Amino acid sequence: MHSVKAVLFDLDGTLVDTEELHLQAWRDAVMHYGHTFPKGWEYDYIGNPDIDWARHCVHTFANLPPVDRLLDERHARYRELLSMRGRPCTFVGVKEELAELVRDGIHIGIGTNSTIENTRAALHEGGIAHFFQVVIAYGMTPSGKPSPDIYLAGMKELGVHPHESAVIEDSPAGIAAGKAAGAYVIGVATTHPAGMLAQADTIFLSTVEALRCLRARNYSHHVEKERNESV
Numbered sequence: 001m002h003s004v005k006a007v008l009f010d011l012d013g014t015l016v017d018t019e020e021l022h023l024q025a026w027r028d029a030v031m032h033y034g035h036t037f038p039k040g041w042e043y044d045y046i047g048n049p050d051i052d053w054a055r056h057c058v059h060t061f062a063n064l065p066p067v068d069r070l071l072d073e074r075h076a077r078y079r080e081l082l083s084m085r086g087r088p089c090t091f092v093g094v095k096e097e098l099a100e101l102v103r104d105g106i107h108i109g110i111g112t113n114s115t116i117e118n119t120r121a122a123l124h125e126g127g128i129a130h131f132f133q134v135v136i137a138y139g140m141t142p143s144g145k146p147s148p149d150i151y152l153a154g155m156k157e158l159g160v161h162p163h164e165s166a167v168i169e170d171s172p173a174g175i176a177a178g179k180a181a182g183a184y185v186i187g188v189a190t191t192h193p194a195g196m197l198a199q200a201d202t203i204f205l206s207t208v209e210a211l212r213c214l215r216a217r218n219y220s221h222h223v224e225k226e227r228n229e230s231v
Contacts, residue, residue, distance in 0.1 A: 004218055005164040006107040007211075008154045008183065010047075011114055013170035013191040014207055016089040016122045018082065019046060025078035026053065029070060035061045046191055047171025049113045049144040050074065079121050090126035091190070093208035098131045100215060107158040109134030111150040111167070111177075116140070134158055146173040148181035155181065168210055175200045186210045 013019040023042050030037065035057075045053050054067045054074070064070055082089065101108055109132055112119055116137040123129035134157040141149035155165050162182030169175045170191040178185035179199060187200030188210055194203050204210040 003164075004106065004166045004184070004214060006109070006155065006158045006160040007101060007166045007168060007214070008109050008111045008151055008158075008178075009207075010167075010169045010171070010174045011110055011112040011119055011122060013046065014168055014188060015091065015094055015110075015128065016126045017091050017190075018089050018122055019170075019191050021081045021085070021089075022046075022078055024081055025074050026057075028077050029074040030057055030061060030064065032073070033061065033064050035064075043192065043196070047113065047145060047169075047173035049138055050115070051138075075115060075118060078118060082121055082125055085125065088126055089122060090128055091207055093206075094211075095126075095128055097208055097211040097215075098128060101211065102131060104215060104218065106218075107134075107160060108132055109136065109154045109158055111136045111145075111154045113138045113144045113150070113173075145171075146176035146180070148177050151178055151181035151183060155183075166214060168207060169200070170197075172196055172199065186214070 009015050012022060027037065050071060051067065054071045058064050058067050058070060098108065110119065114137060119135060119137045134154050136150045136154045138144045141153050143149045151167055155162060165183040166186060167178030167183040168186045168188060169178055170188050172192065175185050175187055175197060176199060185200045187197035187203040188207050189197060189203060189205050197203050204213065
């Protein structure tokens with residue numbers, strides 16, 4: 001892995017512990033119309049655009065409202081659940097690691113399939129919005145993940161090339177997006193088991209662990225470069 005100049009993060013399940021809130025919002029949205037999801041449905045949903053899941057629900061279940069209305073109800077419920085959480089939604093240690101990245105001069109951004117409204121709500125609740133130079137949310141590019149569009153847009157705005165970038169992701173769809181964008185992709189097994197993240201270049205149990213290792217590798221690379229230049 002080359003020295004990393006930028007890190008692009010997925011949001012939900014990577015920086016903020018909100019995947020269960022998203023799942024609950026979907027459960028509540030369809031339960032309002034008398035439906036429940038089958039066991040294991042969450043693995044098909046997590047990491048993919050909400051509109052794709054809304055279309056799936058409308059196609060699968062009877063008597064649901066149109067896709068746009070179902071999405072509005074689901075998003076409103078998510079933000080309600082987020083506001084009721086009662087404690088910061090950021091994973092423990094993430095805020096401190098983000099501060100270290102900024103101090104190291106690393107550019108950082110968000111690339112997420114969440115809407116910009118839901119993204120801003122989670123970043124605000126987590127107290128980490130100020131760290132990010134770029135936020136690319138669903139609807140801001142032609143396609144969402146697993147297309148690389150979101151991450152390519154983030155790299156362009158940060159002014160870095162794919163080979164200078166690392167992407168940190170918790171879902172197969174996100175990992176596919178990062179790989180297609182040409183970045184070094186780090187999987188974190190916070191939502192899916194590690195076996196489902198095998199396409200990533202490396203896998204860690206948590207984002208904090210991934211960032212500590214990434215910073216250590218960057219430091220070692222710079223020390224080696226300085227040593228070679230002094231010879």
